Each structure stands twice: as structure tokens, then as C-alpha cells.
Amino acid sequence: MKHQQYNSRCLAQSSASDHRSAMKEIARGQSLVTQLRAIVLPALQADERSELVAHMFQNILDCSSKAMAELQMHQARSTRRPDDDDVLVDDMKRMKKISSVDCKNEEGVTTAKSRHQHKRRRFDDSVSLETPVPLYDGRQWKKYGQKHINNTKHSRSYYRCTYRQEQGCQATKTVQQQDDSSGADHTLMYTVVYYGQHTCKDNDGANASPDDSETHTTRSNSDSQSSISSTCTDPCDNQNQTSLHDNKPIDDKSEKLVTKDMYEPFDMTAFAPFDLDGWELDALLRFGA
DNA sequence: TGTATTTGACCTTT
DNA sequence: AAAGGTCAAATACA
Structure with missing residues (x-):
């Protein structure tokens, strides 16, 4: 009996590791396709x-x-242990605790406490990949924060699905430029970590109103060190920001490149190099070179 | 003027 | 206490 339990746990563990490596491979494939x-x-x-392409x-x-x-889903099932029930109960308790403080004051205004209840996300719910084009993944993201992470040169940017409010899509991702990304080939590499699955239905643009088609708008901002575009153009890198297109330096105007509809699959102008951010163009051209 | 981004503050987790 | 994640006011831009 015990032996049987041992075997099933071993099987579950090996299957979980199989799942992990399969997920890694898929993530790698996604990165390559992107x-x-x-x-x-x-x-x-x-x-x-x-x-069509x-x-x-x-x-x-x-x-x-x-x-x-x-x-x-399979991994979640196969790695689920009996004592996970305790964790679940614990989570439920926590949720209850959270919802109990999610109260409004007399004026009906949500209090600071209720607004700032958030759990630290679990890494095992995530899929990470490395790519030179971190935002070019066919999804529409809205940036909601940026944070400097300890022992890293570059800050991490936080994105959530554009359709979070409209459709309740809970997908989020973080993007961080790798410290050692300026290797021999000078390709800037970014670590992108995806959390949650997209439940939104927009991705071919069919369900999105035209006004919604643009969400990722980045700009170079001289007095700020953030935004993804400046992740690769952090204060130290700013001088290096030159357009690689025809090797022309970026003029004042092109420094404020805006990515309009860059995730719109059928709008081919979306893929035109001039519609890319400077850093994306940079990464793209370096990668393509 | 509307919308997206930036950034400091606040919160939870470790 | 430190670190990471989120919020929302301030800001920038079209």
C-alpha cells in the first residue's frame, strides 16, 4: 500500500517534471515564433x-x-498533494480576510486598505521566456507599474492585459532587460514572465472596437528613467540610442516613436519598422542582422 | 481634453 | 525590515 503510494507520488513527480520541460520547450517555441x-x-x-502569414x-x-x-492544468493536477487542501483552505481564509477588509467608508469611497490588498504572485504559476522583442507577442498589454529589482541593473515593468476591465482577463506579465544582455552579438535580451491565461477574446482584433486597438504606446521621456522603451534606454544607455534604420541617428521626432496598433495582426503597417519603438526596432534589427 | 505612462506610496509576503 | 507587486495622482502627449 505504502509502496503503491510511493510509486504514484514518484509518477506524479516525474510527470510534473515532464510537464515543466514540455512547457519550457513550448515557451521557447513561442519565443522563436515571435x-x-x-x-x-x-x-x-x-x-x-x-x-495570411x-x-x-x-x-x-x-x-x-x-x-x-x-x-x-495537468501539472496542477499531478502535483497536487493531499496537504494542498490545507493550502487551499489557507488561501480561502486569506481571501475571506481580504474581502472582510474590503470595505468602503461612509461616503462609499473605497479605502486605501481595500485598494491595496494583493498577494505576492507565485512563480510556479508563471511561464518565462527570453526574447529580444518582449512586447511583440501578439497580445495587447497595458503597463501599470515599474520597479527597480534588487541586484539588477534594469528595472522590471509590469503589464496587464488591456482587456482586464472590459473582459476581466487576468493575464499579466513582467518584462525585465537582462543584465548581461549586451553580449558579443549586442542583442538586447529581455526576460518576460507571463502570469495567468488570457481569457479575453480580442486577439485577432475582431472583438475590439477600433478605439481599443492601440494600447501599447511608449514614449521616450527624458526626465524619467522608466517605461520599457527606456528599460533599454536607461540613463546610462541613453547616449547609445541611435536608430539602426539605415544607420541614421534618431532625430527629435523619431525619438518619440509611437507604436500604434502594433499588435493588430491584419494591419500590416503595424509591422513596419517605423512603427516600432526605438528599442524594439533596435532589438529587431540587431536580431535580424 | 482624453488617454497612456510614470512614479511614489502603500500593501503583502518573506 | 526588505523586497516585490499594485494603485492612483501627476504628467506627458496627440
Whole structure:
């Protein structure tokens, strides 16, 4: 009996590790497809075929996302131990505690306490990948914070799905430039960690109103050291910010490149290099070179 | 003027 | 107490 329990636990553990390595591979595949898309799409002319290619890239990414979700579900099941029930109970208690303080004052205004109840996220709920194009993943993200992380040169940026409010999509991600990212090939690499699954239905833009199509707008801001665009253009790097396009330096105007509709799969202008942020263009061109 | 981003403050977890 | 995650007022931009 004990032997049987031991065996089933071993099986569960090996299966969990299988899942982890499979998830890693899928994440790697996603990263590669994303990078490939970033190279291929700008090179195509805006015609029906390029739309088809964009659509196919999106489908590939959607498939791998679904596979990832399946694996996560299986992993959650296979690694679940009896004492996890205690954890669940503990979490429930905590939730109750949170909701109990989620009160409003007499004027009906949410208090500071209720606003700032948030649990630290669990790393095992996440999928991380490395990419030179951290925002170019076919999803629409809205930045909600940035934080300097200990022992790292570059700050971490926090993004959540644009459709969080409209559709309650809980997907979030963090993006952080790797400290050792300026290697021999000068490719800036970013670590992107995804938390939660997208439950929104917008990704082909079909359900989004035209006004919603743009969410990722970054700008260079001389008096601030943040934003993703300045993650790679942190104060130390600012001088190095030159456009690699035709090796021309960025002028004042192009320094404020705005990415409009860059995640709109069927809008081919979205993939035009000039629609990319300076840092993205930089990463893209370096990677493509 | 509306919207997105920045950034300091606040909160939870470790 | 330190670190990480989130909020929301301030700010910047189109």
C-alpha cells in the first residue's frame, strides 16, 4: 500500500517534471515564433498574402498558448498533494480576510486598505521566456507599474492585459532587460514572465472596437528613467540610442516613436519598422542582422 | 481634453 | 525590515 503510494507520488513527480520541460520547450517555441514573426512580417508587402502569414503566425501562437494552458492544468493536477487542501483552505481564509477588509467608508469611497490588498504572485504559476522583442507577442498589454529589482541593473515593468476591465482577463506579465544582455552579438535580451491565461477574446482584433486597438504606446521621456522603451534606454544607455534604420541617428521626432496598433495582426503597417519603438526596432534589427 | 505612462506610496509576503 | 507587486495622482502627449 505504502509502496503503491510511493510509486504514484514518484509518477506524479516525474510527470510534473515532464510537464515543466514540455512547457519550457513550448515557451521557447513561442519565443522563436515571435522573433521570427518580428523579422518576417516587416519584410512582406502589405497584401493578402502577408495578412495570411500574419494570421498563421497568430494561429501558431494561439495553439501553443492552448497547449501551455493544458499542460499547466495537468501539472496542477499531478502535483497536487493531499496537504494542498490545507493550502487551499489557507488561501480561502486569506481571501475571506481580504474581502472582510474590503470595505468602503461612509461616503462609499473605497479605502486605501481595500485598494491595496494583493498577494505576492507565485512563480510556479508563471511561464518565462527570453526574447529580444518582449512586447511583440501578439497580445495587447497595458503597463501599470515599474520597479527597480534588487541586484539588477534594469528595472522590471509590469503589464496587464488591456482587456482586464472590459473582459476581466487576468493575464499579466513582467518584462525585465537582462543584465548581461549586451553580449558579443549586442542583442538586447529581455526576460518576460507571463502570469495567468488570457481569457479575453480580442486577439485577432475582431472583438475590439477600433478605439481599443492601440494600447501599447511608449514614449521616450527624458526626465524619467522608466517605461520599457527606456528599460533599454536607461540613463546610462541613453547616449547609445541611435536608430539602426539605415544607420541614421534618431532625430527629435523619431525619438518619440509611437507604436500604434502594433499588435493588430491584419494591419500590416503595424509591422513596419517605423512603427516600432526605438528599442524594439533596435532589438529587431540587431536580431535580424 | 482624453488617454497612456510614470512614479511614489502603500500593501503583502518573506 | 526588505523586497516585490499594485494603485492612483501627476504628467506627458496627440
